[in-house]
Amino acid sequence: MNALIVEDEAHTASLLQEIIEQDDDFMVIEKLESIAEAVQYLSKYQKNLDILFFDIQLADGKSFEIFKHVDVTVPIVFCTAYDEYTLQAIKNNGIDYVLKPFKEEEIHGALQKYKRLVSSLQAKNAAPVIMQTQDDKKFQKSFLTQHREKSIIKKVEEIAAFTVEYENVYLYTFEGDKYPIFKKLEYVESVCDPSRFFRVNRQVLVNREAIQSFEPYFNRKIILQLSVQLPEQAVVSRLKVSPFKEWLEG
Secondary structure (H helix, E strand, O other): OEEEEEOOOHHHHHHHHHHHOOOOOOEEEEEEOOHHHHHHHHHHHHHHOOEEEEOOEEOOEEHHHHHHOOOOOOOEEEEEOOOOOHHHHHHOOEEEEEEOOOOHHHHHHHHHHHHHHHHHHHHOOOOOOOOOOOOOOOOOOEEEEEEOOEEEEEEHHHEEEEEEEOOEEEEEEOOOOEEEEOOOHHHHHHHOOOOOEEEOOOOEEEEHHHEEEEEEOHHHOEEEEEOOOOOOOOEEOHHHHHHHHHHHHO
16 A cells, blocks of 8 residues: 655654555655645645655645645545644544654554554445555556657556666666666556566566566575566565565466
């Protein structure tokens, strides 16, 4: 499940991401610092999100200003140093209100509350207003990249893998060509069909059609043999080995 953080303190945002991603069901796909960034991002990509984490007091105003510009339908956990906005938070899709400095168990509690809410709605055959199923999502069909001064469109079926190299993201085609894309890998993962692509570790998102074989690696990891040459070997992290094998058989 995809999470978005809106928090203007970089250290707090990184700590929050670390705690959220301790739960294997969640991944933070973007961290934003301002109302302006949040409005722009949510206007385009809200459909790819499952849960939001908002600080209230941001550098350019209170995060409640976001709701004046975007119809936010995703559940929100408010994380703030101020306790006087509880009612306003509840009126704006708030499912939890966590005071700073927050504790790990409080964030995990908010995530569990979200899961219970979703399960309850699903059990009652409620309309999926909070979570989208994979069938509901429209996955991206192509990516815009750059070669010298020319913009190039690469269709998803041409792409063998995405990698992070020195904080930049690149796509590799089945023909072995490498192109930069100006998105974070978390975002790329969120808009790619998960039946086609798998995030084997923090640096690599791979197309199943590029996988030729795999073999055991140290510390219960596995290493992939791909049809394209990446700068580093594609190693499936230990915690992802079982989900990866299930995905291959799916």
